[in-house]
Amino acid sequence: MKSALIASLAVAFSTGVALAQELPQKDSKWFTDAQAKIQEMVARQPNTKRAKNVILFTADGNGVGTNYAIRLFSGQQAGGLGDDYVQPQEAFPNLALVKTYTTNGQTPDSAPTASAMNTGVKSKNTMINVDESVSVSDCAGMAGHELKTFAEIVSENGKSVGVISTARITHATPAGVYAKTVNRDWEDNSRLPEGCTNQKDIAAQLIDQMKAGVIDIALGGGRGHFIPAEVTDGEGKTGKRTDGQNLIEAAQANGAQYAWSDEDFAKLTLDGSPILGLFESSHMKYEADRSGEPSLAEMTAASIKSLQSNENGFYLSIEAGRVDHANHDGNGYRTLTDGKAFADAIALADELTNDEDTLIIVTADHEHAISFNGYCGRGSPITGLCYDIDDAGVKHTEEPLKGADGKPFTVIGFLNGVGSVLKEDKQWTGSRPELTNDEAMDKDYIQQALIPMSSETHSGEDVAVMAKGPWAHLFDGVIEQNYIFHVMNYAVNAE
Amino acid sequence: MDRRHFLLAALGLPAIAAAAPWPARADDTIRLRDLYNKDLSFSGYALEREGERVSISGYMAPPLKAESHFFVLTNRPLAVCPFCETEAQWPDDILAVYCKRVIEVISFNTRIVTRGKLELGTFTDPETGFVSRVRLADAVYERA
Numbered sequence: 001m002k003s004a005l006i007a008s009l010a011v012a013f014s015t016g017v018a019l020a021q022e023l024p025q026k027d028s029k030w031f032t033d034a035q036a037k038i039q040e041m042v043a044r045q046p047n048t049k050r051a052k053n054v055i056l057f058t059a060d061g062n063g064v065g066t067n068y069a070i071r072l073f074s075g076q077q078a079g080g081l082g083d084d085y086v087q088p089q090e091a092f093p094n095l096a097l098v099k100t101y102t103t104n105g106q107t108p109d110s111a112p113t114a115s116a117m118n119t120g121v122k123s124k125n126t127m128i129n130v131d132e133s134v135s136v137s138d139c140a141g142m143a144g145h146e147l148k149t150f151a152e153i154v155s156e157n158g159k160s161v162g163v164i165s166t167a168r169i170t171h172a173t174p175a176g177v178y179a180k181t182v183n184r185d186w187e188d189n190s191r192l193p194e195g196c197t198n199q200k201d202i203a204a205q206l207i208d209q210m211k212a213g214v215i216d217i218a219l220g221g222g223r224g225h226f227i228p229a230e231v232t233d234g235e236g237k238t239g240k241r242t243d244g245q246n247l248i249e250a251a252q253a254n255g256a257q258y259a260w261s262d263e264d265f266a267k268l269t270l271d272g273s274p275i276l277g278l279f280e281s282s283h284m285k286y287e288a289d290r291s292g293e294p295s296l297a298e299m300t301a302a303s304i305k306s307l308q309s310n311e312n313g314f315y316l317s318i319e320a321g322r323v324d325h326a327n328h329d330g331n332g333y334r335t336l337t338d339g340k341a342f343a344d345a346i347a348l349a350d351e352l353t354n355d356e357d358t359l360i361i362v363t364a365d366h367e368h369a370i371s372f373n374g375y376c377g378r379g380s381p382i383t384g385l386c387y388d389i390d391d392a393g394v395k396h397t398e399e400p401l402k403g404a405d406g407k408p409f410t411v412i413g414f415l416n417g418v419g420s421v422l423k424e425d426k427q428w429t430g431s432r433p434e435l436t437n438d439e440a441m442d443k444d445y446i447q448q449a450l451i452p453m454s455s456e457t458h459s460g461e462d463v464a465v466m467a468k469g470p471w472a473h474l475f476d477g478v479i480e481q482n483y484i485f486h487v488m489n490y491a492v493n494a495e
Numbered sequence: 496m497d498r499r500h501f502l503l504a505a506l507g508l509p510a511i512a513a514a515a516p517w518p519a520r521a522d523d524t525i526r527l528r529d530l531y532n533k534d535l536s537f538s539g540y541a542l543e544r545e546g547e548r549v550s551i552s553g554y555m556a557p558p559l560k561a562e563s564h565f566f567v568l569t570n571r572p573l574a575v576c577p578f579c580e581t582e583a584q585w586p587d588d589i590l591a592v593y594c595k596r597v598i599e600v601i602s603f604n605t606r607i608v609t610r611g612k613l614e615l616g617t618f619t620d621p622e623t624g625f626v627s628r629v630r631l632a633d634a635v636y637e638r639a
């Protein structure tokens with residue numbers, strides 16, 4: 001077997017070399033880089049070991065288009081033209097395209113997408129870890145339709161579980177790790193309908209799962225959903241609970257360490273004991289505005305260090321929750337700065353773990369109505385104007401391209417949202433404003449959009465999944481989103 | 496100087512009359528974000544100009560109630576995601592604007608410039624219960 005492999009490698013190499021010798025382009029860097037890639041691919045061996053650890057990275061709303069923009073942004077921040085930049089996850093060996101539709105939504109929201117990845121089946125929009133036969137908000141009808149989560153499965157097998165988000169920890173993507181709810185909005189008891197006894201609110205479910213030993217670490221925002229309305233937190237904000245329960249104190253009474261600021265966070269003991277970190281009353285800050293709270297990379301590193309104390313391994317779900325929010329805001333800059341923070345967390349997780357025993361999966365739950373104009377020359381700033389292609393060179397000319405209205409346009413646009421050029425107080429008419437590159441590159445600039453909406457929407461377009469580690473090669477082709485669970489489950493159980 | 500404000504003014508785009516005659520000088524307009532440092536403490540500009548009339552650009556959040564003299568200015572148009580939010584979340588870096596007259600609503604995604612007396616310190620609005628850390632009093636405003 002082994003010698004046959006070596007023989008076939010030798011054939012492949014000699015074919016490549018023979019071909020190269022005959023071609024005038026053989027010394028081009030494009031050519032030699034691609035030849036090196038061929039050799040890497042031919043030599044690649046699948047990892048069929050059992051996965052001790054699984055890390056699932058989700059950047060909310062980071063579809064193929066948004067990921068493309070983050071790549072260019074990161075490359076341009078590093079001083080390059082952008083397009084040739086390689087994000088850490090883009091160097092992973094395995095990739096598939098993911099179909100994100102739900103049982104009733106051509107366009108998904110983040111609840112059923114998280115549910116698909118955590119249970120292995122698709123379900124209805126707005127619902128988390130409840131099967132598709134139940135209607136949204138039907139608390140009475142949900143009994144017996146709750147699904148078992150990947151966290152519960154691996155916890156039974158002795159693994160530790162962590163969940164991190166820069167959004168509220170009760171928001172849909174992180175809630176998919178630990179909660180079962182017929183409505184994603186039931187984040188605290190004040191949202192739960194009167195008489196609903198088949199489920200608790202999402203914050204209460206997190207604390208229950210921590211007490212049950214399913215969830216070992218939870219880091220994110222959403223403090224308000226854990227404290228009563230009468231209580232004011234360390235940042236002067238009141239809680240949202242109307243049942244008088246202080247769930248933070250309940251977690252602490254049960255032995256959890258608690259942190260609410262970057263200073264507290266730095267003092268946590270990372271020994272595998274339970275940790276609850278709630279760094280904002282609502283969502284954590286955008287990376288561009290971050291102050292007084294840990295970064296996604298810092299939360300990732302602390303969690304991995306603590307979870308690694310379990311010799312049976314761990315499952316860690318990490319969400320960059322606000323790539324989505326900045327897209328909803330139509331603000332390219334914050335979408336991309338949060339996307340770069342996501343990539344930094346991935347790089348650190350990769351560094352802190354071993355490819356031999358850790359399956360790292362990087363994906364998104366859905367895409368947005370973000371789109372890209374052309375024909376921009378290379379190096380056109382991804383948050384700025386689209387400049388003309390230089391026929392005599394590489395980098396764009398100094399000439400911004402213009403629409404038929406004689407006005408320049410940005411590389412990024414949105415199909416809908418607050419950036420609409422149609423204004424309510426002008427009877428939904430309007431025209432595109434004049435724009436300079438400096439204005440477009442301002443961190444608060446809202447890219448132009450078409451359909452007026454109070455919030456830009458998700459789209460049903462594909463997202464990518466990129467993976468490395470044990471059984472990462474099971475990701476290939478175009479897959480259903482719920483298949484991601486099955487790869488994780490196969491990898492941790494492989495003989 | 497706020498380049499955008501200057502540019503739009505120079506282009507002669509329509510500026511609809513606000514509740515009172517417009518007294519602002521275009522060259523002293525700052526952005527709302529210039530009132531705050533990154534850690535949300537007040538900026539040097541805010542501390543220096545407390546009690547003075549200042550000119551600040553931003554966006555009018557959809558008013559909390561009709562027939563109000565009061566609105567909230569935001570740095571960026573206040574997008575709300577019906578799928579993502581159970582209720583509107585106010586950003587931390589906002590400005591409460593108390594006008595001389597009942598406000599005429601301007602679309603939440605149209606940049607405006609407002610001018611009024613800068614007040615710092617926590618204040619709870621007796622009518623709406625809205626808590627603000629920084630305000631403009633006796634304010635006027637217009638489209639940027």
Ligand SMILES: [Zn+2]
Pocket residue numbers: 061110324325328458576578579
């Ligand atoms: Zn969203």
